[in-house]
Amino acid sequence: MLDTLRRIVQEVNSAPDLKTALDLMARRVRDAMGTEVCSIYLLDSSGHRYVLMASEGLKKEAVGRVSLGVAEGLIGQVGLREEPINLEDAFAHPKFLYLAETGEDPFHAFLGVPVMHHGRVLGVLVVQQRDARRFDQSEEAFLVTISAQLSAVVAHARATGALGSLDTNEPTARFYDGVAGCPGAAIGTGVLLFPPADLASVPDREAADIDAEVSQLESALIRVRSDVRALGERARGRLGPEEQALFEVYLRMLDKHALAGEIIARIREGHWAQGALRIVIDEHIRNFEMMDDAYLRERAADVRDLGRRVLAELQSRNRREITFAENTILLGDEITTTMLMEVPQERIKGIATSQGSRNSHMAIVARAMGIPTVVGIHGLPVKQMDGRELIVDGFRGRLISDATPELKHQFEEIIAEEKDLLAGLEKLREQPAETEDGVRIQVQVNTGLMTDISRSLERGAEGVGLYRTEIPFMVRDRFPSEEEQCRIYREQLQAFAPHPVTMRTLDIGGDKALPYFPIQEENPFLGWRGIRVTLDHPEIFMVQVRAMLRASEGLDNLRIMLPMVTSVFEAEEAQHLIHRAWLEVRDEGADVPMPPVGVMIEVPAAVYQARALAQRVDFLSVGTNDLTQYLLAVDRNNRQVASLYNSYHPAVLHALVHVVEAAREEKKPVSVCGEMAGEPGSALILMAMGFSALSMNASNLLKVKAAIRRVKITFARKLLNEVLAMDNGEVISAYVDLQMEKAGLGDLLQHRRAKLG
Numbered sequence: 001m002l003d004t005l006r007r008i009v010q011e012v013n014s015a016p017d018l019k020t021a022l023d024l025m026a027r028r029v030r031d032a033m034g035t036e037v038c039s040i041y042l043l044d045s046s047g048h049r050y051v052l053m054a055s056e057g058l059k060k061e062a063v064g065r066v067s068l069g070v071a072e073g074l075i076g077q078v079g080l081r082e083e084p085i086n087l088e089d090a091f092a093h094p095k096f097l098y099l100a101e102t103g104e105d106p107f108h109a110f111l112g113v114p115v116m117h118h119g120r121v122l123g124v125l126v127v128q129q130r131d132a133r134r135f136d137q138s139e140e141a142f143l144v145t146i147s148a149q150l151s152a153v154v155a156h157a158r159a160t161g162a163l164g165s166l167d168t169n170e171p172t173a174r175f176y177d178g179v180a181g182c183p184g185a186a187i188g189t190g191v192l193l194f195p196p197a198d199l200a201s202v203p204d205r206e207a208a209d210i211d212a213e214v215s216q217l218e219s220a221l222i223r224v225r226s227d228v229r230a231l232g233e234r235a236r237g238r239l240g241p242e243e244q245a246l247f248e249v250y251l252r253m254l255d256k257h258a259l260a261g262e263i264i265a266r267i268r269e270g271h272w273a274q275g276a277l278r279i280v281i282d283e284h285i286r287n288f289e290m291m292d293d294a295y296l297r298e299r300a301a302d303v304r305d306l307g308r309r310v311l312a313e314l315q316s317r318n319r320r321e322i323t324f325a326e327n328t329i330l331l332g333d334e335i336t337t338t339m340l341m342e343v344p345q346e347r348i349k350g351i352a353t354s355q356g357s358r359n360s361h362m363a364i365v366a367r368a369m370g371i372p373t374v375v376g377i378h379g380l381p382v383k384q385m386d387g388r389e390l391i392v393d394g395f396r397g398r399l400i401s402d403a404t405p406e407l408k409h410q411f412e413e414i415i416a417e418e419k420d421l422l423a424g425l426e427k428l429r430e431q432p433a434e435t436e437d438g439v440r441i442q443v444q445v446n447t448g449l450m451t452d453i454s455r456s457l458e459r460g461a462e463g464v465g466l467y468r469t470e471i472p473f474m475v476r477d478r479f480p481s482e483e484e485q486c487r488i489y490r491e492q493l494q495a496f497a498p499h500p501v502t503m504r505t506l507d508i509g510g511d512k513a514l515p516y517f518p519i520q521e522e523n524p525f526l527g528w529r530g531i532r533v534t535l536d537h538p539e540i541f542m543v544q545v546r547a548m549l550r551a552s553e554g555l556d557n558l559r560i561m562l563p564m565v566t567s568v569f570e571a572e573e574a575q576h577l578i579h580r581a582w583l584e585v586r587d588e589g590a591d592v593p594m595p596p597v598g599v600m601i602e603v604p605a606a607v608y609q610a611r612a613l614a615q616r617v618d619f620l621s622v623g624t625n626d627l628t629q630y631l632l633a634v635d636r637n638n639r640q641v642a643s644l645y646n647s648y649h650p651a652v653l654h655a656l657v658h659v660v661e662a663a664r665e666e667k668k669p670v671s672v673c674g675e676m677a678g679e680p681g682s683a684l685i686l687m688a689m690g691f692s693a694l695s696m697n698a699s700n701l702l703k704v705k706a707a708i709r710r711v712k713i714t715f716a717r718k719l720l721n722e723v724l725a726m727d728n729g730e731v732i733s734a735y736v737d738l739q740m741e742k743a744g745l746g747d748l749l750q751h752r753r754a755k756l757g
């Protein structure tokens with residue numbers, strides 16, 4: 001059974017489209033279970049009807065035409081009960097609904113299982129048989145397992161709009177959900193960046209000149225054939241006749257009656273040579289891999305090898321000239337920072353990648369450059385997006401293709417509004433973040449790259465609340481030396497002086513890896529992270545702290561902050577090392593005062609230790625990104641649970657109140673430097689709680705300032721008291737939005753826009 005299952009899954013997953021996948025699945029399941037009928041019903045886009053999408057055994061004409069309401073028939077029952085229904089005689093069931101168009105008259109035995117995804121019913125998978133009999137336990141288990149596989153295929157099709165196009169002729173926009181890498185929206189043309197010599201990455205493109213593509217392929221084939229012949233010659237004498245024969249096989253494969261002919265046929269259909277090559281090679285690899293005979297299965301490797309050789313030839317003669325449109329949306333499975341740097345900056349309007357996380361280096365750079373970005377779009381068919389008009393929604397974290405004119409228009413308005421809003425806010429640059437009734441809070445920025453400096457200063461930042469030192473470490477291929485660090489830190493300190501610059505000591509681990517210091521762990525977010533790494537490597541810590549101290553000479557605006565602290569002893573040990581480093585640099589002649597040292601409150605343990613920590617250090621700063629992740633046990637980069645990640649969760653809000661009170665009792669300043677500080681609504685709530693500073697991305701600074709300047713503190717305090725009495729994060733979030741709208745702050749709500757589409 002397992003083997004059959006594996007084969008069905010493999011075949012279905014490599015089907016070129018949903019229709020083929022569903023047909024294949026119906027056929028294979030019917031054969032594997034030896035039943036007479038296997039059908040797949042899926043909920044239509046309205047969510048009100050189950051449409052018969054594929055069937056082996058029922059009348060073909062019924063497919064795509066027959067549908068049932070969600071409460072109708074046995075199909076409706078399976079969906080409502082969200083569990084399998086296994087009947088010896090379906091006709092005897094009170095809910096049985098006879099559908100004449102399907103020709104199901106003769107089939108008595110019925111087994112239907114729901115197709116579920118994330119707790120929602122997407123459809124029903126059914127097998128039927130002529131003779132009245134109950135399907136046995138193992139058959140039921142098999143169908144349930146297959147259905148779980150089907151759910152992923154259907155969910156993906158639904159998310160990408162492929163399903164919509166099956167049950168309606170209306171053009172539908174396709175939405176690809178990922179993780180917001182940098183807020184903002186952009187409309188432009190997709191340009192795929194793909195690594196060379198990688199067949200799987202070759203995009204689908206139309207041939208500009210079919211004959212030219214054919215002749216490029218033919219000359220590439222001539223060169224590959226002569227290479228293969230030369231290899232065969234060289235191997236003569238060293239290999240036996242059987243192995244020798246392999247070279248002959250290769251040459252035959254390249255023949256125009258074999259692969260070459262097929263590739264040319266694809267080019268004639270309109271594909272460019274590299275794309276045609278990929279399609280044909282993929283098909284052959286799939287066919288070989290599905291063979292029962294182990295020897296034949298191995299031949300897949302030969303085809304892959306030949307494919308690579310031809311591709312290398314095609315790419316070497318045909319330099320990969322990429323043209324970047326005026327409004328380029330960069331696409332790729334993974335875009336490295338170096339790739340990003342090779343593209344003319346002024347043309348990049350947006351970025352979308354299928355891999356990567358919010359903290360991947362490219363996303364950090366994109367944020368620093370203010371380019372709307374979406375990362376980690378699982379299943380994004382990048383190859384088909386090349387050259388298409390796309391919309392990047394970096395507020396919500398999704399890419400949109402085939403947008404309807406109305407949707408495109410809505411985004412054009414958002415882009416224009418955002419531009420106007422920012423232009424209108426420019427005048428706040430020199431103004432303090434002060435409420436109408438005179439309560440002030442410091443607004444600071446989170447930085448990491450040099451580019452952050454100018455953007456922050458332009459927006460009137462009152463210092464740096466979080467300088468992520470791991471970023472300059474990430475862009476190198478080795479640990480930066482003390483001198484290098486000193487130079488980088490001095491630039492930050494100097495740029496913001498006399499305002500304070502809070503430098504966080506190296507926070508690596510979790511999802512922040514240094515290429516030259518790999519950390520392999522099963523569970524990295526609960527592993528060797530932040531202060532845990534640096535206390536185990538005092539040599540790295542000491543060099544960093546010494547560099548910070550030396551860099552601050554004459555400026556005296558340095559503050560040092562420790563990440564991922566869980567216990568008092570970690571803070572004490574780090575303070576001890578910092579003190580030692582300070583004595584050293586002073587002995588060496590640097591005239592620097594001992595800087596304030598603070599800790600980040602970003603794990604639940606630190607919340608309950610906040611008072612003890614505040615007694616020992618000079619300030620606290622709450623990292624709400626990690627605190628939310630650890631309090632709610634929701635990985636901040638995992639899309640599966642992204643809907644559960646909510647900083648308005650009552651547990652997070654009450655933890656924040658607890659931290660403010662602990663700091664107040666010890667008379668120590670406390671700030672917030674997570675994303676929460678950068679959203680106008682949550683910023684007001686944090687201000688009402690009593691935080692003394694908010695530190696955020698430079699892009700959000702003016703919006704937060706505007707929100708603060710347009711309300712009275714009494715408004716924020718009332719809002720805080722109301723939300724603290726609520727027990728549901730979703731409700732709190734909606735309530736805050738509503739109150740902001742009512743107070744005339746609707747224009748500042750980012751996520752209001754993200755709700756579009």
Ligand code: PEP
Binds near residue numbers: 622624626
């Ligand atoms: C946080 O966790 O809230 C934080 C500011 O740190 P980082 O996002 O760098 O983990």
Ligand code: MG
Binds near residue numbers: 563602623
């Ligand atoms: Mg953190």
